[in-house]
Amino acid sequence: MINKKKFMMSAFMSLLIFSLILAGCSNSSTSTNSNGDSDVFKLGGLMSLTGAAALLGTSEKQGVDLAIDEINEAGGLDINGKKVKVEFIPYDVGEDPTKAVEYTQRLINNDKVNMIVGARENTQLAGELKITDPAKVIVFNATASTPLLSVGAKYGFNFTDNGAIEKHSLIELLADDPAVLEKAGLDVDRIKDVKRVALFGRNEMYVKQGVAGAKEASEKHGFEWAGDVLFPPGTTDFLPFVTKLKELKPDAVILDTYSYELMLPPLKEMLQIGGLDWTKGDILLLGNDVMGTQHFADTAKEEGINVDGAITFSAAAVGTTPEIDALYERIKKKFGKDAQVSGIAQTYEATMMVFKGLEEAGTTTDTDKIIEAIKKTEYDGVRFKMTVDEYGQLVQPEFMLTIEDGVVKDTGITYLEELYYGAANEIVE
Amino acid sequence: MVEFFQSIVNGIAVGSAYTLTGLGLTVIFSVYRILNLAHGEIYMLGAFISFFSMSYLNVPFFVAIVISMIASGVIGMILERLVFRPMKNHGEADFLIVTVGLLFFISNLAMYVFTPNIRSIQGPFEQNTFNFLGLNISQQRLFIIIITVILIVALHYFNFHTKTGKQMRAVAQDKHAAQLMGINVNRMGVIAFFIAAALAAVAGTLMGDMQSINPAMGFAPLLMAVIVVIFGGLGSVIGAIVGGLTIGIVQSLSVTYFSSALSNILLYLILFLTLMVMPNGLFGRKSYE
Numbered sequence: 187m188i189n190k191k192k193f194m195m196s197a198f199m200s201l202l203i204f205s206l207i208l209a210g211c212s213n214s215s216t217s218t219n220s221n222g223d224s225d226v227f228k229l230g231g232l233m234s235l236t237g238a239a240a241l242l243g244t245s246e247k248q249g250v251d252l253a254i255d256e257i258n259e260a261g262g263l264d265i266n267g268k269k270v271k272v273e274f275i276p277y278d279v280g281e282d283p284t285k286a287v288e289y290t291q292r293l294i295n296n297d298k299v300n301m302i303v304g305a306r307e308n309t310q311l312a313g314e315l316k317i318t319d320p321a322k323v324i325v326f327n328a329t330a331s332t333p334l335l336s337v338g339a340k341y342g343f344n345f346t347d348n349g350a351i352e353k354h355s356l357i358e359l360l361a362d363d364p365a366v367l368e369k370a371g372l373d374v375d376r377i378k379d380v381k382r383v384a385l386f387g388r389n390e391m392y393v394k395q396g397v398a399g400a401k402e403a404s405e406k407h408g409f410e411w412a413g414d415v416l417f418p419p420g421t422t423d424f425l426p427f428v429t430k431l432k433e434l435k436p437d438a439v440i441l442d443t444y445s446y447e448l449m450l451p452p453l454k455e456m457l458q459i460g461g462l463d464w465t466k467g468d469i470l471l472l473g474n475d476v477m478g479t480q481h482f483a484d485t486a487k488e489e490g491i492n493v494d495g496a497i498t499f500s501a502a503a504v505g506t507t508p509e510i511d512a513l514y515e516r517i518k519k520k521f522g523k524d525a526q527v528s529g530i531a532q533t534y535e536a537t538m539m540v541f542k543g544l545e546e547a548g549t550t551t552d553t554d555k556i557i558e559a560i561k562k563t564e565y566d567g568v569r570f571k572m573t574v575d576e577y578g579q580l581v582q583p584e585f586m587l588t589i590e591d592g593v594v595k596d597t598g599i600t601y602l603e604e605l606y607y608g609a610a611n612e613i614v615e
Numbered sequence: 616m617v618e619f620f621q622s623i624v625n626g627i628a629v630g631s632a633y634t635l636t637g638l639g640l641t642v643i644f645s646v647y648r649i650l651n652l653a654h655g656e657i658y659m660l661g662a663f664i665s666f667f668s669m670s671y672l673n674v675p676f677f678v679a680i681v682i683s684m685i686a687s688g689v690i691g692m693i694l695e696r697l698v699f700r701p702m703k704n705h706g707e708a709d710f711l712i713v714t715v716g717l718l719f720f721i722s723n724l725a726m727y728v729f730t731p732n733i734r735s736i737q738g739p740f741e742q743n744t745f746n747f748l749g750l751n752i753s754q755q756r757l758f759i760i761i762i763t764v765i766l767i768v769a770l771h772y773f774n775f776h777t778k779t780g781k782q783m784r785a786v787a788q789d790k791h792a793a794q795l796m797g798i799n800v801n802r803m804g805v806i807a808f809f810i811a812a813a814l815a816a817v818a819g820t821l822m823g824d825m826q827s828i829n830p831a832m833g834f835a836p837l838l839m840a841v842i843v844v845i846f847g848g849l850g851s852v853i854g855a856i857v858g859g860l861t862i863g864i865v866q867s868l869s870v871t872y873f874s875s876a877l878s879n880i881l882l883y884l885i886l887f888l889t890l891m892v893m894p895n896g897l898f899g900r901k902s903y904e
Contacts, residue, residue, distance in 0.1 A: 236723060237831060240731040389876040418879040422822070422835045423629045423863075425756070426870035426878070429621065433871070446733040451826040458744055458753040489735045489827070 224270070227263060227550040229254070230293035231276030232286055232304035232314065239281055239445075242306065242329055245526040247276055249328070249533025250303055252520060253541065263541055266548045272541070279305050286310035290317045299323070300553050303537065306330040308391040315339045322553045328536035329529065331392055333613045336579035341553060343560065343578040345536035346501065347475075349392045350399025350609035355499050355584035355601045356440060356472045357383065357403035362599065370597035372588060373495065380437040380470055382412040386427070386452060387442035389416035391614075396442045398609035412436040428455035432462050438470040441477065446485060449476065453491050464495055471496040478587040479528070480594045487592050494591065499584040502528065502569040504596040509568040531568070536580075539565035539572050577611060617749045622871040623864055628756040630863020631763040635818040636836045637843035637855040638770065639811035645787035645850040646807040647699060649710040653717035654815055655837025659830060660721070661687040661816025662823035663729060666736050676739050680820050684813040691812025692805050700804060718834075725830035738824035759821050766814065767856060774852070779806060787850060846886050848899025857897055 231250060234243030254272045262269040275297050277289040286305045293299045294317065301324040305311055311325075311334045318325050319339050326343035327335055335344035359367070360380055367374045383404045387393035397414045404411045412434040417427045431439065439462065443449050456462040464471040471493065476482055478498030486493050502510070513534070514527045521530065543560030544550055557578075565572040573581050586599040636658060643651045661683045668679040694717070702713055740755040774780040785793040786803045794800050819828075822836065839862070847858025865885060869878040889896065 236726060240726060244731075416876045418876060420835045420838055420879070422826075422839055423632060425625050425629055426622070426867040427875050429625055429867075430870050430875050433618070447827050447829060447832065450733075450735070454825065458755070459751055460744055485733070485735070488737075490737075 224550065226273050227265075227270050227301075227544070228273050228275055228297060228299045230297060230299035230302040231274060232279045232289055232293075232302060232310065233276055234280055234304075234306065235276075235278040237280040237282075239307070241526065242529060243278075243304075245529035246304060246306065246327075246329055246533045248517070248521050248525065249530045249535075250274055250276070250537050252517065252530065252534050253537035255520075256538075257541055263550070264545050265550055270550060275299060279310060281307060281310075283307070283309045283313050287313040287317065290314045294318070294321055294323055300551065301326075301540070301556075303327060303533070304330075308332050308334060311335065315342065318342075324540075324553050324556060326536060326540055328533040333395060333579075333611075334391075336575075336577040337611060338613050339578070341557060343536075343540070343574060343580075345539070345572075345574075345580045346532065347582065347584070348579065348610065349395030350402075350614075351582075351605045352474060352499050352584055353385075353396045353399035353440065353442075354403045354605040354607070354610065355586065356497065357400060357407055357409065358601050358604060359497060359586050359597075359599060360409065360438065361407035366599065370586075370588075370599050371590075371595075372497070372597060376467065376470055376495070377497075380409065382410045382434075382436045383438045383440065384412040384431060384434045384436035385414040385440040385442050386431050387414070387416055387440075388421075388448060389418050392444075393442050395609060395614050396440070398614040400440055402608045424452045424455050425459075428452055428459060428462065431456075432459060436469060438472055439464075440472040440474075442474060444474055444476045446476075446482070449473075449482070450486060450489055450491065453486065453493070454489070457491065465492050473498040475500045477589075478594055483589050483592055483594055492592070493589050496589050497597075498587045498589070498594075500587055501532070501582050501584065503585045503600075504587060504594055507568065513568050535565070535567045535569070535572065539563060539567070575606070579611075581606070618871060619868075621750050622867045624750050624752055626864030626867035627860060628752060628760060628863070629867060630860035631760045632818065632822055632859075633836075633839050633843045633863055634856050634859030635759070635763050635766065635814060635821070636840040637847070637859050638766070638852065639814040639818070640840050640844045641847075641850060641852055641855045642770075642807050642811045642814070644844070646783060646803050647703075647710075648850075649699070649707065649714065650841065650844075650849070651811070652711065652714040652837065652841075653694070653721060654811065654840065655833030655835075656718055656721035656725070657687055657691060657812045657815040657833075658819035658822075658836055659725060659828070659833035660690060660819070661812070662736065662819035662828040662832065663725070663734075664816065665820040665823065666734055666828055669736065676737070676824070679736075680817060683816040683820055687816035688809035688813040691808035694812075695805050695808035699808070700801060703804075718837075722830060722833065729830050731830060733827045733829050735827045736820060736824040738821075740824070755825055759825075762817065762821065766817065767852070770810070770852060773810075779803075783807065842882065842886055844896075846889055846896055848896030851896070851898035854896055854898035 233247050254274050258271050262271040279285040279289055293302055304327055305314055306327050306329050319341050322341055324341045328345035331346050331348055333348045335342035360377055364374045367377055385397050385400050401411045415427050415431045462469055473496050478500045483493055513531055517525050517527050517530050542565050543563040544556060546563055547556045547559035549555050561574055570583055575581050583600045583602040586597045587594055588597055640654050664683040664686045665679040668674050668682045702710060744751045744753050774784055782798045783803050785798055786800055790800055843858040843862055844855055847854025866878050866882055869881045
């Protein structure tokens with residue numbers, strides 16, 4: 187028995203020593219040049235690959251994978267004439283904030299990265315940024331929609347809107363010139379009937395940012411703010427909350443939820459309880475960029491929900507261009523025909539812009555230099571020319587969309603500079 | 616005044632769904648004395664079984680519910696035999712850890728097999744509302760209330776008017792005494808898991824029709840069901856009913872008259888106060904004595 191124990195202990199110790207040697211070998215394989223720049227640039231990743239946000243997290247990872255593969259196939263990043271390959275080190279953080287902190291520490295201390303893509307949940311980012319900012323580690327994300335990564339972090343970049351920017355665009359459209367609305371094929375009378383605006387969403391940072399944005403835009407353009415109904419996280423039944431929304435007597439409702447399980451049930455309730463039925467003209471339905479996808483319109487239709495007449499927005503115009511088609515084809519070729527092309531493309535382009543910034547900085551280690559370079563970088567995205575502002579916030583146009591006969595249509599109306607004020611540049615407490 | 620009564624009606628409608636989920640937890644607790652935290656995953660599997668029955672077997676909604684009840688019941692029986700029965704001599708803490716492990720195992724397996732995509736069950740309900748004295752209730756909500764009442768009556772009949780039900784109550788009251796009386800406790804455990812899983816399948820399907828289904832859908836209803844059964848009293852059927860309805864109504868009234876974002880805070884406050892004054896919940900103590 188003792189011999190067996192000794193044998194097991196020896197075997198365990200041997201395995202441990204062997205693992206440590208292997209770990210040592212893998213670390214020593216990365217050489218460093220005289221400037222401190224390595225032959226390999228390591229990009230860390232904190233992604234929700236499991237849990238409720240797995241769909242978005244997987245798209246994010248695929249976007250980064252595609253960008254890295256293309257860069258490496260072309261020989262690597264061009265850092266001062268030297269080719270530097272990119273290595274991606276992703277960790278699955280699910281929806282767990284403690285995992286995000288744990289893996290951030292691992293990425294910085296063990297994997298020695300100075301740039302991380304993700305996480306995307308605000309609760310995760312809050313903990314992550316407390317570690318990365320003092321350590322001068324750059325964090326970027328293309329799907330987080332949070333000011334934490336722009337005004338909230340010196341070493342952060344937010345490559346999408348932030349809750350407030352896009353709400354500004356919805357109210358901007360309500361206040362726009364009737365002639366412009368008519369030219370866009372929108373129901374001018376219906377839009378100009380709107381006096382009171384309300385917002386429905388989950389009680390979380392993104393939505394609070396949205397409430398602040400919608401409220402300040404409403405006040406700016408002379409609309410009455412009917413109020414907001416924020417349901418707590420974990421809500422399984424929306425009936426009481428939709429009833430409360432009805433009591434606010436709004437003319438227009440912004441549905442500010444962004445996952446199908448938080449969009450379809452409230453819409454069903456709104457149709458069922460009466461008084462909030464947009465198909466009968468009770469309200470004007472305003473949605474977000476998720477509602478502005480054809481996939482959502484189709485899914486809603488399958489559920490018996492007609493979202494015709496809703497006004498939404500998107501960071502990309504609906505009409506495709508040869509550049510967008512080409513990118514989507516590359517994505518489908520690599521990840522299959524069911525790949526979430528727009529989500530993958532969004533992260534792909536953000537990653538490519540960051541890589542361009544790295545090349546322009548001429549260093550992969552001096553993060554202050556890299557930050558400055560990315561802020562000066564212009565990247566020709568397939569959707570629009572991408573730049574970031576002084577806060578590290580992507581300056582992106584909002585393309586206003588509507589749904590007609592079950593089809594998402596571009597209205598041709600676009601807003602840009604007029605959206606960046608107030609809550610767009612601050613963290614709402 | 617209409618606003619108040621509409622809130623009560625809404626609360627009953629919401630509470631019925633909570634009750635339906637809470638009943639399954641209660642049935643298992645009464646026999647096994649464990650809070651099965653993997654119950655929400657059976658709720659999720661039940662919804663998926665209904666969905667696949669309707670999509671691939673092209674069966675009508677009500678037939679899909681029956682298939683889902685049977686299939687989920689069988690899954691419940693398998694879990695009882697493979698996971699819970701071998702653990703029966705372990706302490707409560709071990710059981711709790713096992714149910715948490717089971718929760719993550721089933722949820723992640725479902726995420727892998729079903730993918731995280733959102734799917735929807737197409738129920739037969741029209742999007743219209745019944746109006747009575749100025750109060751509104753949708754066809755779908757009314758159906759959930761009716762089904763809940765039917766299942767409660769059926770469960771009551773089973774418990775009090777069938778031999779197996781009486782045996783199960785005997786096990787719930789005193790497992791060792793029941794064993795001495797010749798009752799097969801293992802068999803009671805299997806039946807309890809079958810019933811609980813079948814109830815979860817109904818709840819998952821009905822709520823899946825009203826909302827949508829995905830592999831992560833089980834956790835939030837589980838949390839609400841745990842609140843319901845702790846509030847009502849663990850192991851008490853009447854506790855699950857009163858607990859579900861009370862919580863539904865309190866939630867509805869708090870959204871109407873206070874802040875919607877604070878509704879859960881009020882809910883937990885009531886839960887804490889109940890546990891401080893009545894540690895076994897509203898009906899828990901009576902059912903064990």
